[in-house]
Amino acid sequence: MLTTVIYRSHIADDVPISILPGMVGKASALNASHHVTGILLFNGTHFFQILEGPEEGVLAVYERIRADRRHHNIVELMRDYAPSRRFGNAGMELFDLRDHDRASLLQAVLDRGTSRYRLTYDDRGLQFLRTFVEAREKENYFEVPPAGSWDFIPDRTGENDLQPAGHGVVFHPVIDPLGRKVTALEAVPVDRPDEQVSEPGVHIADLNAVRRVLVQAGKTCPEHLPVYVSLLPMTLVAVPDAVRILIEEIRQAALVPEQIIIGLSETQVIPDVDAFSAAVRQLKASGIGLSIDNFGDGSAGLSVLTRIQPDRIRIDSAIIRDIHLSGPRQAVVQSIIRCCSALEITVIAAGIACAEEWMWLEAAGVINFQGSLFTANGTAVAWPEYREAG
Numbered sequence: 106m107l108t109t110v111i112y113r114s115h116i117a118d119d120v121p122i123s124i125l126p127g128m129v130g131k132a133s134a135l136n137a138s139h140h141v142t143g144i145l146l147f148n149g150t151h152f153f154q155i156l157e158g159p160e161e162g163v164l165a166v167y168e169r170i171r172a173d174r175r176h177h178n179i180v181e182l183m184r185d186y187a188p189s190r191r192f193g194n195a196g197m198e199l200f201d202l203r204d205h206d207r208a209s210l211l212q213a214v215l216d217r218g219t220s221r222y223r224l225t226y227d228d229r230g231l232q233f234l235r236t237f238v239e240a241r242e243k244e245n246y247f248e249v250p251p252a253g254s255w256d257f258i259p260d261r262t263g264e265n266d267l268q269p270a271g272h273g274v275v276f277h278p279v280i281d282p283l284g285r286k287v288t289a290l291e292a293v294p295v296d297r298p299d300e301q302v303s304e305p306g307v308h309i310a311d312l313n314a315v316r317r318v319l320v321q322a323g324k325t326c327p328e329h330l331p332v333y334v335s336l337l338p339m340t341l342v343a344v345p346d347a348v349r350i351l352i353e354e355i356r357q358a359a360l361v362p363e364q365i366i367i368g369l370s371e372t373q374v375i376p377d378v379d380a381f382s383a384a385v386r387q388l389k390a391s392g393i394g395l396s397i398d399n400f401g402d403g404s405a406g407l408s409v410l411t412r413i414q415p416d417r418i419r420i421d422s423a424i425i426r427d428i429h430l431s432g433p434r435q436a437v438v439q440s441i442i443r444c445c446s447a448l449e450i451t452v453i454a455a456g457i458a459c460a461e462e463w464m465w466l467e468a469a470g471v472i473n474f475q476g477s478l479f480t481a482n483g484t485a486v487a488w489p490e491y492r493e494a495g
């Protein structure tokens with residue numbers, strides 16, 4: 106099947122532009138051997154390349170290109186299928202945008218093409234090309250330095266030690282890495298009830314697990330820190346008086362409702378939305394905060410924010426994984442961030458495993474993070490420190 110991969114990248118600082126024609130000659134021959142064609146645009150800083158051909162060939166070429174140190178911040182913008190090649194003339198042709206007049210630039214690029222319908226029918230591939238040629242998306246190019254630019258140094262003050270697991274509860278910090286602050290603690294029961302167990306047993310077990318967590322949080326968590334606890338959404342409905350029981354438990358644990366944030370997973374289907382909304386109102390009226398967790402991974406999507414307005418959302422780690430490499434993930438997360446900013450909802454990015462993910466999200470405006478990148482040594486939060494070049 107005719108496959109298209111489109112990516113954008115940034116030329117490496119130490120690469121002289123004079124090497125490009127030689128590189129293109131070799132690349133063109135290699136592409137031809139895979140039946141891959143395409144075009145490479147260059148604007149003096151960024152590359153934009155369309156690769157088209159049989160899926161196996163395109164992916165093999167793209168893998169080699171991704172490993173090439175002569176460019177970085179490689180973001181895959183599109184991977185799709187098409188009926189015909191848009192640029193079928195050459196294995197690979199270099200088009201330097203700086204050599205052309207601005208007014209006729211797009212036309213000059215399109216003239217290299219072989220696509221019959223060009224921009225007539227809003228072809229996505231060509232729309233990406235137009236956006237690059239017209240430099241319309243530049244504010245969204247968050248260039249992240251290589252992962253090795255940061256050291257993660259465990260905090261030695263003793264103030265940000267990770268709490269050891271005890272009494273069936275583990276505490277995961279939510280942190281603001283650049284502000285060097287822990288901004289909340291997530292308290293997680295070690296033995297979460299199995300969601301597959303039939304109702305109502307699973308909801309009673311869920312509420313009991315949260316009660317145990319609250320007791321421990323009351324003993325361990327500093328007063329000034331918000332405490333996160335997760336609950337299955339329908340527990341609020343299925344267990345009679347669940348909200349009242351929670352409030353009572355919070356009081357007995359010497360915590361205050363305003364300190365507690367209940368995290369409800371968006372992945373859970375909510376069969377009785379009216380009863381659920383009523384329970385949420387009760388929660389909020391008592392001062393307890395609400396977070397929608399695993400945001401973006403469930404069925405509800407952004408529309409959930411038109412019905413329930415949480416104080417926080419936690420973006421699912423599945424969307425964040427390798428976000429620095431993926432245009433579609435970046436677009437989805439940017440729309441979530443914009444939407445939450447308009448609604449004054451705090452965004453937390455969970456499951457951060459590598460420095461590039463964290464840096465991209467910081468550049469996009471996220472402040473609160475969770476993940477092994479900041480807790481890898483298991484004893485204290487590790488703060489990022491920028492390494493001086495050289």
Ligand SMILES: Cc1cc2nc3c(=O)[nH]c(=O)nc-3n(C[C@H](O)[C@H](O)[C@H](O)COP(=O)(O)O)c2cc1C
Nearest residue numbers: 131132133135136145152166169170173175176197
């Ligand atoms: C911006 C850019 C675009 C490239 N495009 C291609 C390409 O379309 N096809 C290709 O075979 N190599 C391309 N290369 C070069 C490859 O990364 C790689 O050097 C080349 O395939 C030769 O493989 P080798 O280095 O393993 O010998 C490109 C490199 C850069 C920096």
